[in-house]
Amino acid sequence: MPTISLIGATGRTGRGVLQILLTEPYRSYDIRIYVRSKAKLLSIFPDLASYARVSVFEGSIADINLFKQCLSSADTIISVLGENENIAGLHILQDAATTTVSALQELCTENPNYEIPRLVLLSSATWNATFAGARPRFIHWLIKTAFCYPYADLLKAQEIYAQRPDLLRLCLIQPPAIVEGESSGHILSTETVTLVVSYGDLASGFVEVATKAEHRDIEAIGVSSTSKDQKKYLLELQIRIVRGFLAQYVPGYFSIENKVWGLLGYA
Numbered sequence: 001m002p003t004i005s006l007i008g009a010t011g012r013t014g015r016g017v018l019q020i021l022l023t024e025p026y027r028s029y030d031i032r033i034y035v036r037s038k039a040k041l042l043s044i045f046p047d048l049a050s051y052a053r054v055s056v057f058e059g060s061i062a063d064i065n066l067f068k069q070c071l072s073s074a075d076t077i078i079s080v081l082g083e084n085e086n087i088a089g090l091h092i093l094q095d096a097a098t099t100t101v102s103a104l105q106e107l108c109t110e111n112p113n114y115e116i117p118r119l120v121l122l123s124s125a126t127w128n129a130t131f132a133g134a135r136p137r138f139i140h141w142l143i144k145t146a147f148c149y150p151y152a153d154l155l156k157a158q159e160i161y162a163q164r165p166d167l168l169r170l171c172l173i174q175p176p177a178i179v180e181g182e183s184s185g186h187i188l189s190t191e192t193v194t195l196v197v198s199y200g201d202l203a204s205g206f207v208e209v210a211t212k213a214e215h216r217d218i219e220a221i222g223v224s225s226t227s228k229d230q231k232k233y234l235l236e237l238q239i240r241i242v243r244g245f246l247a248q249y250v251p252g253y254f255s256i257e258n259k260v261w262g263l264l265g266y267a
Contacts (some may be wrong), residue, residue: 001053003030005074005117007096008081010040013178016203017078022051026211029053034070035059038265061095067103074208077119077168083150084178086244089151093157101160104167116169119161120210123154123172125193125222131174134192136152143197146244172220173204173209177237184227188215194224196233201225 004021008014010260021031022045035041036248038058041048048054057070064253071077081096081148100119123251126147134230143150161170176193186228197205205223247253 001028001030002031003074005032005034005077005171007070007077007079007100008032009033009035010037010044011080011082012180012199012201013082013206014080015044016199017080017206018045020203022048022054022248026207027053029211030073031055032070032072032074033057034067048119061092062099064099064102064106067099068106071100071103071117072107072227073143074117075115077117078206078210079119080122080206082154084203086147086149086247087254088149088247089157090153090222093153094160097157098162101164101167104164108167116167118171118210118216119168120171120206121158122206123158123174124151125176126151127155127158128174128193128222130171130191131176131193131222142241145248146241147230148244148248170220171209171215173202173206173223174220175205175223176235177240178202179233179236181225181227181233184225187222187224187226189222189224190218191221192224193222196237197223197225197231198227208214 006018006021009018017034020026021029033041033056034053035056035058038056041056048056057066059066070075077100079096079100081092083090085090121150126140126143157173161168175197177196179196179198181198183198183204186197186205187194189207202223209218209221215221250256
């Protein structure tokens, strides 16, 4: 039975990936899930215990032994951790990468027949030269600056993985802006991305890349939604960029924002 290890299943992308993997077309896959909170996972998937092919590993993102158990015998590792807000000092992706590589190193050392797994990582279209080249330079600068902290974490994590081709084969999933919205179908492309992708479409794209033989050798690919009315998200995206700039240049911005919303009764 092929094995998929899923790192992160309680965020919006991760839960979408898991929801697909639990369906009938993927019943032949053994699924091993790492989460920091099993209780949170079960609150989202209350019937998860009924799936005999699913194992859950709960604990610290720095626990190498726990990751060894989760990643043992994995053919494919899907990592969908990440942060949407521009919060200074982010290091969750770096921590996950360091622990993953350390766990794989130990598994490799202990097993003379170690088979290199494929690691499918949530990245960003911003760091794909082809995709970014289609944007006006000023817009590209705005996006990089407004999300500089999560991007810095992502780039360091990618570097950690890329330095160990002896332990893993890295594949980057590089979506445009990710939005809440109806699933409209996904497009996979190495040449272009659209304005946005919904969480549902991103999840289905992840699963396709991770499980279909025709994508086995891809190192980086974009996932977009097929919807035709994507301009309706322009205002939301502009607000995100403004908030990202404020978070970078106004000390304690998110704390201030939360207090304001609280005073307005929206906390």
